[in-house]
Amino acid sequence: MAQEDAHIWGKQDVSSSKGMKDENFPVGSFLISPGHRPAVHAYYRFARVADDMVDNTRLSPAQKVVRLKALREVLHGERKPPPGRADAWSAVILRTVLQERNLPLELGSDLITAFIMDAEKTRYEHWSELLHYCRYSANPVGRFLLMLHGEGEETFGPSDALCTALQIVNHMQDVSSDLKQLNRCYVPLPWLQEENVHLKDLILARSKPGVRRVFDRMLAHVDALNEEAARLPALVKDRRMRLEAAVIVALCRRLTERLHRQDPIAERVALTKSDGLRALGWAMRYLR
Numbered sequence: 001m002a003q004e005d006a007h008i009w010g011k012q013d014v015s016s017s018k019g020m021k022d023e024n025f026p027v028g029s030f031l032i033s034p035g036h037r038p039a040v041h042a043y044y045r046f047a048r049v050a051d052d053m054v055d056n057t058r059l060s061p062a063q064k065v066v067r068l069k070a071l072r073e074v075l076h077g078e079r080k081p082p083p084g085r086a087d088a089w090s091a092v093i094l095r096t097v098l099q100e101r102n103l104p105l106e107l108g109s110d111l112i113t114a115f116i117m118d119a120e121k122t123r124y125e126h127w128s129e130l131l132h133y134c135r136y137s138a139n140p141v142g143r144f145l146l147m148l149h150g151e152g153e154e155t156f157g158p159s160d161a162l163c164t165a166l167q168i169v170n171h172m173q174d175v176s177s178d179l180k181q182l183n184r185c186y187v188p189l190p191w192l193q194e195e196n197v198h199l200k201d202l203i204l205a206r207s208k209p210g211v212r213r214v215f216d217r218m219l220a221h222v223d224a225l226n227e228e229a230a231r232l233p234a235l236v237k238d239r240r241m242r243l244e245a246a247v248i249v250a251l252c253r254r255l256t257e258r259l260h261r262q263d264p265i266a267e268r269v270a271l272t273k274s275d276g277l278r279a280l281g282w283a284m285r286y287l288r
Contacts, residue, residue, distance in 0.1 A: 005082040008070045010063070013087045014056040015049050031244040036148055039097045043144055046075075046094040047111050049087045054115040055182060064119040072112040076105055103147050110140040122184045127221065130186055131164060138167035149241040155232060162229035162249060165222050169255050172215065172264050176203050191217060206266040219260055226253050233286045246283035251275060 032040055053059070053067050073079035074091035081088035094108050114137030124130050142159035171178070171186040178184045179202050192198065195210030202211065229249050236242040254275045262269045 008066055009082055009085055009088060010059075010067070013085055014059065015052045015087050018048065018052075029244060029247075031240050031247065033149075033238075033240050039101060039148055040145070042090075042093045042097045043108070043141075046071075046090045046108055047141070049090045050112055050115045053087070054118045057181065061119045065116055068112050068116050068119065072109050075108050075112075101148060103144070107140050107144045107147070110136045114138075118184065122182075124186055124188050125190060127188050130168070130188065133186075134164040134167045135160075138163035145241065145244075146236070149236075149238040151236055151238065151241065155235045158229050158232035158235065159245075161225040162232055162245075162252060165225035165229060165252050165256070166248070168218065168222055168225075169252065169259060172218065172259055173255075173269055176265050179203055187214060187218070202265065204265065207263045211265070212263070215259070215264070219256060222256050226256060233283070239287070242286050243283050246286045247276075247279045250279035250282045254279065 050068060050071060053071070054064050056064070059067070070079055071088065071091050074081050074088055075095050077095060081092055091108070095105065097103075098105055098107065114133060117133055117136070124133070139160040142163040143156060146155050146159055168186075175185070175187065178186070179199065185199060185202065187202065189199075191214045192201075192211075195213050197208055197210035197214070201208050207215065226249075229252065232249060233242050233246040236245050251271060255269070255271055258269050258271075
C-alpha cells in the first residue's frame with residue numbers, strides 16, 4: 001500500500017463481522033425481489049463499513065474523519081481505493097450499483113455525512129439537531145429502497161418519518177452502551193437538565209423517574225413519526241416493497257410500544273420472532 005494510502009486507511013480494515021442478520025430490522029429480506037437484493041446488499045455493506053469505522057474505539061476522531069472522507073471520495077470516483085482493502089472497495093461496488101440503476105450517489109454519501117457527525121459530535125442540545133442527524137443517518141436508507149423500486153416522491157415523507165423513528169428507537173435501545181463505550185449520547189441534554197438528571201444517570205442499573213420522563217418525551221415524538229409512517233405502505237406501488245414497508249412499519253410501532261413499557265437502561269429492549277410473525281401477518285392486508 002502506498003504511503004499516502006497507509007496514512008489514510010491505516011494498516012487494518014476495521015470492519016466488523018456483523019452482518020445483515022444481526023440488525024434490529026430486516027435488511028434485504030425475502031420480501032425484496034431477488035433482482036434487487038444484490039443492490040441492497042451492496043448498500044448495506046457500504047453502510048456497515050462506514051459504521052464500523054466511526055464506532056472503532058482504536059481510531060481517533062481525526063482518523064475516523066479522514067477514512068470516512070476517503071470512502072466518500074471513492075464513492076464519487078475522486079479517489080482510487082487501495083488494492084486488497086474490502087472496506088474501501090465497498091464504495092466502488094456501491095458506486096457501480098447506483099450508476100447502473102441511475103440512482104444519485106448522495107444516497108451513499110449522505111450516510112458518510114452522518115458518520116462524520118458521529119466522529120465529531122457526541123452530544124445533542126436540541127431535538128431539531130437529532131432530526132437533522134437522522135436526515136443523513138437514516139432517511140437515505142428508505143429513499144434508496146424506494147428509488148431502487150421506482151417509487152415516486154410521494155413516498156418520501158412517510159419513509160423519512162419511518163426511518164427517523166427507527167433511528168431514534170435504536171438510539172434508545174443503545175442509550176447506555178453508546179455512552180459507556182463511545183461516549184456518545186443522542187438524548188437532548190436540556191431535557192435531562194429540566195428533569196434534574198445527568199448523563200451519569202443513563203448508565204445506572206435502572207432509569208430514575210426523571211430519566212423515564214425524558215424517554216417518554218422522546219417516545220411521544222416517535223409516536224407522531226409512526227403515525228406519519230403508517231401512510232407509507234398504501235403509497236408504495238411495487239407489491240413486494242409494499243409488504244416490506246408494511247412489515248417495518250409494524251415492527252417499529254411494536255418496538256416503540258415495548259420502549260413505552262420497558263426500561264432500556266435496565267434491560268435490552270428488543271423485538272422477538274413472535275413480533276416478526278405478527279408484523280408479517282399485519283402486512284398481509286397490503287397484499288393486493
